[in-house]
Amino acid sequence: MTGESTNPKAYPLADAQLTITIMDIVQQACQYKQLKKGANEDVEWVLCFCFDELNPMKILFVVLFVWRFKFSVYDDAATKTLNRGIAEFVVMAADTEPLEILLHLPLLAEDKNVPYVFVPSKEQLGRACGVSRPVISCSVTSNEGSNLKSQIQQLKDAIEKLLI
Secondary structure, three states: OOOOOOOOOOOOEOOHHHHHHHHHHHHHHHHOOOEEEOOEHHHHHHHHHHHHOOOHHHHHHHHHHHHHOHHHHHOOHHHHHHHHOOEEEEEEEOOOOOHHHOOHHHHHHHHHOOOEEEEOOHHHHHHHOOOOOOEOEEEEEOOOOOOOHHHHHHHHHHHHHHHO
16 A cells, blocks of 8 residues: 555554564464454445445345345454454454445454554455455454464554554
8 A cells, every 4th residue: 555545544554564463473373273354355345336326226236235245244253253252353454445344343342452453455464364355354363272372462562552
């Protein structure tokens, strides 16, 4: 996202060095099965499609899509891990359009006392999550015997410093 301005609602936004660290931990968490991925770009496309211009066919398409894939739109994996109390931290993509589809996560994370952070690119987040599609949110989950425990704690401390 160099050269582009980011949405001011995407706060706190990780700097370049912290983004690299976050992506590294997310990639390792994926290998250790400690990662839950949220909605991908397909859900984002449908929501943009919905708000573009309304006509009866678009409304029918969106209603059917939401009915079929409602877990991806409203009850994504990051939300589930926060509600279940197993999220260590939440990562969201700042270039999500519209960003409002993610803005329930910071509120929920604050309620659950879980750190959260925005990274500049959904494509980069998708690659770190081990998929070829852009990912707009994910959470790293807790695991008692994890080799990542100390790295996750250091990253959580760095994310919390952004919020101060």
